[in-house]
Amino acid sequence: MQKATREQTKAHNKTLVLNTIYKHQDVSRADLARLTNLTRSTISEIVSELIEDGLVTEMGYGQPAGGKPPVLLEVDKEARQIIGLDLANDEFRGALVNLRGEIQERVNAPVSEHGGDIALERVFELLEQLIYLAKKPVIGIGIGAPGLMDSKKGIVHNAVNLDWENLPIGNILKERYHLPVYIANDSQVSALAEYNFGENGNVQNLLVVKIGRGVGSGIVLNQQLYLGDGCGAGEIGHIQIDAAGIQCRCGNYGCLETKISSRAIRQRVKDILLSNPDSPLHAYSDTGSALSMDEILKAYHAGIREIVDLVDEVGKNLGSALAYIVSALNIHRVVIAGSVSSLGEGLLTPTLHRFQACTLPILARNTAITISTLGDDIVILGAAGMVLQYELGIF
């Protein structure tokens, strides 16, 4: 093993101290020495540097334990800004985010029907607007994108909806804007959003399943986003759930995505409307032939039988899939996100029942499954979380 150089040790210690201040808030230099096992003089030196960088501020005095009252430190959340982009939505969405994941400016752009270079131009426009709006130094660009990608090289291998194939978007943006660029799948970054800014406290491991037009998941293991050997970790949408099921856009049959995605749910509702002219569901449709997710939600809350049954079935299929993943990873904290998660308790109850019935009781007992509270911003926040982690070592 190579010995760390002095510079490496120093950089490591600085990151450790910054991360400790970020996690604990209101800490004194003495607390930091205790929490990090570094000497008081090393802490003093690093804290001075962090104050000089503007990343940390002295915020007042704490309770004295005898002697002088200690000076408390905190990370100045407004010291830097991060650009987060969500390219996995019906429209491209971008935002400037502060160091605590608070969104300060938003810019949206329609997704071009043509995809390809025109879609890339839209990304440039979004970024240029956000860079113009930035009031503090921008530390990097984080991107949550759909499809398969090599996050380590910043290459989108295949994003069908955007017509991108082997696009080295990381390098293109780095050269154009001279900023660090990080990219991952939208479901993967959703896990980082929950981990950094969600209601999960200081967990070590976390699984987030994102159910929107597609289905995917993100896995945080030992406080780090786990990408897998080929960057495809969590790609659960195409696990076969029903061998006799309908054909999926991937070519196989009965994939999870054909059972629980918003696309699948809307198609099922469309089939009900077409096959049953007397269904009370027709009252919820503007067009008479299809329902949006919002309209489906209204019909569900009104107790329309066909929708209640459909949501129950979606929940059961989700529960079966979770049984596999949680059994493989033994993660205690699971969060459901994406547009389908707006079905709330109605989705969660059958999910939990099926999950409990399909796993070892002890695994099921210790696993908490909840609905995300981050809403539509989850990908933007996760993309920003990636920059926070890789640029400042905050996780």
Ligand SMILES: [Zn+2]
């Ligand atoms: Zn499939």
